[in-house]
Amino acid sequence: MSITYLEAIREAQAKLLRDDKRVFIYGQDVGGTFGGAFKATKGLAKEFPGRVLNTPISEDAMVGTAIGAAIEGMRPIVEMQFADFSSIALNQILNNAGTHYWRTNMPVPITVRLPSGGTKGSGPFHSQSMESIYAHYPGLIVMTPATVEDAYTMLIEAVAIDDPVVYCEHKYLYYHLKADKLPTEGLPTGKARITREGRDLTIVSYSAMVHEALAVAEQLAPEGSEIEVVDLRSVKPLDTDTVLASVARTGRLLCVGESFPWGGVTAEVIARVTAEGFHLLDAAPQRINAKDTPIPYHPNLWSAHRPSAKEIARKARALLRE
Amino acid sequence: MSITYLEAIREAQAKLLRDDKRVFIYGQDVGGTFGGAFKATKGLAKEFPGRVLNTPISEDAMVGTAIGAAIEGMRPIVEMQFADFSSIALNQILNNAGTHYWRTNMPVPITVRLPSGGTKGSGPFHSQSMESIYAHYPGLIVMTPATVEDAYTMLIEAVAIDDPVVYCEHKYLYYHLKADKLPTEGLPTGKARITREGRDLTIVSYSAMVHEALAVAEQLAPEGSEIEVVDLRSVKPLDTDTVLASVARTGRLLCVGESFPWGGVTAEVIARVTAEGFHLLDAAPQRINAKDTPIPYHPNLWSAHRPSAKEIARKARALLRE
Amino acid sequence: MLQTAQRQSKTKKPKTALPHERFLEAFRWMLLARTLEEKLVSLYRGGLITGGVYIGKGQEAVSVACGLFLKKGDIFAPLIRDQAGRSAFGEPLLDVTRTYLGSRLGPMRGRDGNIHRGRPQESQLAMVSHLGAMISVTVGALMSKRFKGEKGFVGLACIGEGGMQAGAFHEGMNIAAVEQVPLVIVATNNHYAYSTPNDREFACHDLVDRAIGYGFEGYSLDGTDLGACLEVIGGAVKRARAGRPPQLVVASVLRLSGHGEHDDASYVTEEIKREPFACDCLKVAEQTIADLKLVDGETLAEWRKEAATKVDEAIATAQQEAPPEGDKEDWCAISMRNLVDSPE
Amino acid sequence: MLQTAQRQSKTKKPKTALPHERFLEAFRWMLLARTLEEKLVSLYRGGLITGGVYIGKGQEAVSVACGLFLKKGDIFAPLIRDQAGRSAFGEPLLDVTRTYLGSRLGPMRGRDGNIHRGRPQESQLAMVSHLGAMISVTVGALMSKRFKGEKGFVGLACIGEGGMQAGAFHEGMNIAAVEQVPLVIVATNNHYAYSTPNDREFACHDLVDRAIGYGFEGYSLDGTDLGACLEVIGGAVKRARAGRPPQLVVASVLRLSGHGEHDDASYVTEEIKREPFACDCLKVAEQTIADLKLVDGETLAEWRKEAATKVDEAIATAQQEAPPEGDKEDWCAISMRNLVDSPE
């Protein structure tokens, strides 16, 4: 048997619906026989009648409704059709869900699923990675699973967490990533994973870019360079300790993210490492992000816009030479 | 004569309306005899009939309308009543205005004024600093004036710029800051200012925090520490060259911002300086931001939440000792 | 305390409470709200309050009717001019004075202020400032109750005519109808959103005409007439509770204060002040009481005194309480401590 | 090319064009759109198109009427099912084929794709995906024209019944009424938003009932009837141009394709396919032409051939053109080069 990243997300939701009466799924086209634009809820409406509900095209109200339901004891999962459309729900996510516990002492356990990241031909409004915006504001947990196993266990954990979780699932990984089976346990939220060990350079990454980093690590191994790859798993909380420990071993840091270059995860990681582990660094920490333009539609442009294994390898080699 | 930061903003708008027929002001309560929640447009509706227009409570439509007007040749200034409410307009700002030139080759010269930052008793929804969110996305200029003179010349420049500008004016500075007169010329956009020269430590800041940094610099001078204060003026574009040149002189970097701690301006500055000027640093670069909670209402909590001169001084001293 | 006593009596009361009793009960909440808010205003003028004071003067009749027909387990989403409704719903006076006076014991513990207070634990939602956002939250709370198998509940959310123009309001209203939850939206057109008059807010003839386009049942209301408020809003609550479609009530009043107490409201025209909807609902109600001889002047005076005493007590208590302190504060925005992120 | 020729003839035509001429003109645009989109679908099936293909099958009659009554200087904000309207408004076929086939010479230069194309320089707005967002943009464009002293212009924005539930749509519609701009909103209720049927989208009896709540004039329309589309939408455009309040037209049709070509639309019920609004407007129009003997079969065949030729030409041209290349791209999101920020 083999199971994809997307199927893992579907299975996690099936399990959640099965095990916990408080769970329901709310989003555009998630219900009926359809099961979502990406089929992440395929079959669930039938299996769990009345608990997988189509919504109008009203992202603000989708999240607002979930907040209200959570206040009264439910555990809603909201599916955004694309992460990009969560811009419409941003006020509810940041200002309502994100502040609610602080204001009222009552947490709102909602999970907002964001199908994120670039794929060929998707263009400026169906490709975005918004984790940095959600992580910037207080009050939210922001998950960015990079593996089939994490996609599964982290979604289950997201719903268990009493605080609001923004769960960024990467669309490129939906079909590209397969595992043999689903795990029964995962690392706890907030713990990064050393996906590959190495002693010469630490590449910190998350979501789809972890796989580019791994490819580069493989590619450079024959050259005698041992690259350590750290998968952040969640960008908030961000596991500074694991990153620092890795940099302590390697002395070199490269951060790779698919999002826009100004601010964001890669800047945050570098700021933390330099503030707390400056003496550990043997060379200037570097980062690679997408370009500072909207995400292009044409595949030729898209593949030049996002960070590539080629670019990562080039920068890794330069860092290793320093 | 003496003129406040707020009056400078009003005067800039008066001049813009006077000099350029394409300019109009659009926002809640900006018109009539009222002139805005902070009176930044006081008297302008009367002086420029039909060009200072009240809007419904519809932030998305306010910005959408401005975009349309800009496409057809106008130069609208949109006033958000508080920066915090721009969360409702965020989709239009990021996804429509921010991408329009890239998509269509036609820039949209809108200026969105965001009364930003904390003041006593304003609470979680009337205190936010959102520059980091707008700077993260491509396609926008993000200004953060810290002086009366910059408030004036930068707003005039904002309207002259063909691309969309998010102009973050600090509410705390509205009445606290005074100048003798308005300048006829300012530094160009994208150029940081060395507000105070020093050789021992560079504090990079912007908006209201520049004044906290200056206070600390004064405070530490008798101790023999010469602190250089850099005012970024705009956080996008961010003048990396001026910051690097300063760090080259001082060898030490402290970044101070009033926004939330995860990501944002201070992380971005540190990431740039370490990537390009690692060898210039004699000590680990540090940053100070607000705390990672919503902005509290009670003055006791508020003053503990935002960065204070005391905290800056403490961290500056520690850095100087390293 | 008054509110507790009355709430109990309300539930104990036989179903066919005399309209006059209801009227008088409502009147006393209005009186309490007015007394409280006048006191808050004078504290504000004396510089004793940080942040803004936003009052519901002229809107107490509408507001009280919003709180009065809700029972334990119902959901209430009040807004900035709903002191009367909040009290009638059961909010202790101390919640108000503690919040305004910055006691650390208030429901928001100094973290949020003035009209933002709420107790979601007791189904009184704590508003965010962003107008319109609370409608869908109320819808969600009602769906939750339905999921849990509860019966006979209702939710009531307040909005101003200004907030009705926000996108969130539209999405919330529409989703309420799609989900067919027992929601009553009470919209108070007080003819201004801050300084902006109706003609720059919307262009329809009557905002109640919004109802049909969503599948709501819509009712108009003279918000200066307490009897009408009780009848129309009470009726809407009853219909929603009975399973009718969501209800929209649009009340017409004039805001008889500034937007907040910092605002002199000099933009309010003399002309509009002469409109029938510009009456003071409290005075009108008092006149009704006198005309119908529902209670005598002495009783009225006693009620007034009682309200003043309660307000003074609540203020005195809150004033003696310690404020929150930065260094003792729990600076943590999430409930699960093991998941706290700690950037610098 | 057809569109150029016809656009010219349209403006030259005496004001009292025979309805039949208009009908035939519209029909030919519908035919062109259908031919083009069928071709795009087959290219898509052949794997020759990156990204999605979203077509307007079954909605051509409504769409063509949206484009047909607009003149140079009017503002048009089409959406994803408006090929017919775009062509009638003057969009060259090459804009379409270049965009879909990834030519670097297309209006979006590979930066955005398929239905997102536009030419704001020529008053054809380039949509963002976020539904509802283009309404207020159209309002702003119209305000601009008024500021500049232009006269007699009009704007037309399209929306689906799904998009009508978005907050941005509400704010845009309301602000149009507040500003009293000459706007026509044409809403096409094709009974689905992607897979979601009407009953999970809204709960009012008829979406045209939204009009009154905003101060729009509202009209319903059988979108399968080209004659009705021309009359009702033409009338709305005329009224808006003449200074009447903003106009809302709600057309009823069935989407005769998947949401996009990746979608088999298996969720569309057999029952709904038997509804009168499920007719194919192109076939209905053709039947009308035959019944009224407006042109003979030979002419029809010729028109069909002409459309196919034009489409084939536009595709062949675009296919020969070079795609954009990453290393030659101007990676700059702002127009003022001196203000470019360059983070790593």
Ligand SMILES: Cc1ncc(C[n+]2csc(CCOP(=O)(O)OP(=O)(O)O)c2C)c(N)n1
């Ligand atoms: C989305 C949003 N934009 C702006 C504001 C700022 N604001 C606070 S109250 C107010 C006026 C509200 O008018 P209305 O809804 O009519 O209520 P009223 O104050 O008249 O009771 C405004 C503009 C806000 N709270 N929310």
Ligand SMILES: Cc1ncc(C[n+]2csc(CCOP(=O)(O)OP(=O)(O)O)c2C)c(N)n1
């Ligand atoms: C704000 C927003 N949310 C979600 C989407 C994703 N989406 C694209 S088209 C579509 C359905 C649109 O339905 P409708 O408006 O009825 O237009 P139709 O496709 O039926 O012509 C959805 C949900 C979007 N484009 N915008």
Ligand SMILES: [Mg+2]
């Ligand atoms: Mg009002």
Ligand SMILES: [Mg+2]
């Ligand atoms: Mg539809």
